[in-house]
Amino acid sequence: MSMFHASQVDDASSLLMAPPTASLMRWVVIATLPGVLAMTYHFGLGVLSNIALASIMGVLLEAAMLHVRSRPIAPALTDTSALLTGVLLGASLPPASPWWLIGVGMLAAVVIAKQLYGGLGHNPFNPAMVGYALLLVSFPTYMTLWAPPQPLINDTLWAQVLGTLPTPQLDALSGATPLDAFKHKAEELSAQQFWLSSPLPEKTLTAWYTISLAWLAGGVLLLIKRIISWHIPAALLGSLVALAALFYLSDSDRFASPIFHLLTGATLFGAFFIATDPVSAATSQRGKLLYGAGIGVLIMVIRNLGGYPDAVAFAVLLMNLCVPLIDLYTVPRPTGHAKDAPGVPR
């Protein structure tokens, strides 16, 4: 959809100064560093093994697909978009995921969601989230196995990554994310009783809070460097917090607080790094606001009323589907044209 019309038509100078794709993508990779480092600090080297495996596979699959499609390989690889897809998917998966799980996810992301639709710039769906959604639907046991915070080096890391760890040991490692734990709390427990019962292993909440704030820091870097505009994250977070507050005020025992929804789970990561993908997001500024707000609403609806504890991937994919419609109705009116002039978009 990025080719539908120029991104900021009412601000032509920014178009002339727009940096090329490669440096854009490189900056996004750099901006993921705070989040990735915070995750590694709290959840161990399994985070880095995820990202390394996913990025390597992403680049190899991209090269293989470009070769099959007889397109030039070098320029497409140096734009680092496949690498970025790998980093984003790797950061979304539970730490120390087995190699085959990452492989299936990257296959869906790069081969199916990106290259089969025509390569960079033509994919209607966010590749990393297609991979994530496919894995979440297909392998729920592996995808919900999120180990509690742990030291950097873990004895079972290799066995986990190679997929050779026996199931009982694997089950012993698993934990719940805060969103998951709250969603499955006993019905009769009030929110206060739930938190007093120390439902999560030590330091879990702090770990998630710091990771979210680290993603926010990366997002701010992207805003300062003007890689992304403020519209999508602001609309997404605004609608998410507003709706979370409404739910919370209606029944604070059943629904978690807006702060909880903002700082645990993938909210901030999704708002700055997933929803802002320039290819699959809406293009005009009004369109971006609508698109972001839609994602925020869908995240809250699925989290609070649906079957899944987190919903960033599904919300982004559903709004990706709406992008052609949003783009159709939010074409900016050129300066100087009257509102109702014939041929001028409303």
Added chain:
Amino acid sequence: MNQWQTLTHEGLWANNPALVQLLGLCPLLAVSTTVVNSLGLAIATLFVMVGASTAVSLVRHQVPSTVRLPAFVMIIAAFVTCAELLMAAYAYPLYQLLGIFIPLIVTNCAILGRADAFASRQPVGLAALDGLMMGVGFGSVLVVLGGLRELLGQGTLFSDMALLFGPFAANWQLTLVDDYQFLFFVLPPGAFFVAGLLIALKNVLDQRSAARALPAAASPRSERRVRVTGIIK
């Protein structure tokens, strides 16, 4: 090619209801989780298609065109009821497994489409052959789709064939991968995905044979158009 060969080629390949007309997708996608499910629905659909096409052709001069669609639907519904009762009598477990999708054969637009577009204008023999070939074309895609989804989703082939063929078929199951499950292919999105790949495969085969049939005179260079994907030569 005479008319009979044309009809056979159209039904099985060139105008296949599932791969080209894209009709009857609802049962195609919903039921094709295993070979046995697919085969059960394929046989029921084939029975209804042949029966309905023949019957529609028989009464084609008696039915005024203003009420032809309701009349055809009634005829199809009668055959579906027969198929349903037969399945309940001879393959009850499968009948229970397929559930609502057996009565829903009535709404399979491939059947009504052929009844209206072909059987209502042709003599009985041709109409019956068309029904048979369209039914076999639809059914074979259904079975291939079921086989692929069973293989990719559960790592088995021909599991539970006893549901259709009785205890005789109890040990037909081939387990190709032990302890394997890939839920995506078992769930409906997998059906869309595999069906899409099958359609793509058919298009590739058609393009290849068209390119082979075409003499070298019409080289791709003669036709140039603006495109955003692929190589521009």
